[in-house]
Amino acid sequence: MDEQKPTPKAVMALNADQILEKIGSFGRYQLRLIIMANILGWFWFAWPLLVTTFIAAEPGWRCVVNSSECKLNGTANPGDDNFDLRCDMSRDDWEFVDDYTSVVTEFDLVCDKALYGTIASSLLFLGSLFGCLVISTLSDKFGRKTIIFGTGFTVALFSLLSAFPNVYWLFTVFRFIVGFSLGGGLSVFILVSEFVGVRHRSMMGTSLWYSWTLSLMALAGIAYLIRDWRTLCIVTGAPAIPIAIGFFFSPESLRWLIVKGKTDEALKLCKNIARVNGKEIQEGELQFEENQEQQQRLGDIRDLFGSRDMIKKTLIMLYCWFVNALVYYGVYLSTPTIGGNMYLNFFLTSVIELPAIPAGIWIYNRFGRKKSVIIPMLLTAVGAGGSVLLTTDDESNKGYFVGKIIMSLIWAKFWIMISFDGLYVYSGELFPTVVRNIAMGTLEAAASIGSFCSPYIVYSVSYIAKTDFITRG
Secondary structure, three states, X not given: XXXXXXXXXXXXXXXXXXXHHHHOOOOHHXXXXXXXXXXXXXXXXXXXXXXXXXXXXXXXXXXXXXXXXXXXXXXXXXXXXXXXXXXXXXXXXXXXXXXXXOHHHHOOOOHHHHHHXXXXXXXXXXXXXXXXXXHHXXXXXXXXXXXXXXXXXXXXXXXXXXXXXXXXXXXHHHXXXXXXXXXXXXXXXHHHHOOOOHHHHHHHHHOHHHHHHHHHHHXXXXXXXXXXXXXXXXXXXXXXXXXXXXXXXXXXXXXXXXXXOOHHHHHXXXXXHHHHHOOOOOOXXXXXXXXXXXXXXXXXXXXXXXXHHHHHHHHHHHHHHHHHXXXXXXXXXXXXXXXXXXXXXXXHHHHOHHHHHHHHHHHHHHHOHHHHHHHXXXXXXXXXXXXXXXXXXXXXXXXXXXXXXXXXXXXHHHHHHHHHHHHHHHHHHHOOHHHHHHHXXXXXXXXXXXXXXXXXXXXXXXXXXXXXXXXHO
């Protein structure tokens, strides 16, 4: 009687999450990936974006020595009642305080041209608005890696070139290009999120913000030491260019490879991840589940409004992204005008993000994504309202002034950071892989509208103060 051979064990096809559990949902490979992503975030997306706080800031002014027309004693700072007295004087009768230079001092953007300084900042965010819509679609088509490094190099290059224009319009064009290319920064979050399973997704995505926060803390110190705006652009832009060689050492998104049917590349990447993570994988053990998404057309914005449930979900998320970006960037851009030392203000509003990041991770896992977005938004509103109630005509009452700083730059910033971080995690989990990048790009566009509005809201404070001064005068 012939001996029967054992029937080979059937290999079950696995989806992306199941594969990641086998090869390591979070191990040394993902740790190396998050370190790489943090380096990119530091040099390519944090410094180029918020250096505008300093290079577009407006310093105070004073009378020139022996001026016959200017009678101001001391210095007039932004937000002071007498800040616009210079608009009725000859330009030869007053001068900028020489604390620092900016595009405002370079191109004399004061009085009738004061809005131009705000336009320079807003065009950066306007470029980001268009970039998010265009680049997110390209990322779904050509892959996360290509878009990240292509746009990142463009950001670095034009951040450096922003130091050299001798005419205002060329400077704004360069800043618009920087903003457009910053739309590729979202792909960094998408890339790292698609390399971990569900249980590690909030930690992986949120960990990106450590480099963001640390880079902004460093930016405050660098701007304090380098008071010339052109030199500041060079110092923050030039070191970012060589990072482009990281393209040759970085992986493509595993989930993207699977969805696009690139099974050979995906299998090779899985084996590499398993090896780095110390996981033993038998030959033939990894079989990719037949993914119906591979047979679908490339996702586009129509998919976000394909059903009543999807419409409701998309509209709510659009509003949340708009509000979060409006507040988040509004706090940063207000640091030169809120009073006190702008470098210290910028540092305080950056350092408060450090405890907000781990607090957010705990809150997301403890209370769920939805509550972790909405409740911090409400607590942010409390801080913003409190800072308004503590605002006085001058800074003579130090208790009120310190309270305003705490409520706006610390309390409100702490909670909006948690809400904004939570939005990235929550939104990334709401949409399927095939439309995830276009969805996130559309939401980022809504955030760009909010950030585009933030410089004008900051500018409106000085405009209201000017109108109030004229009315009382």
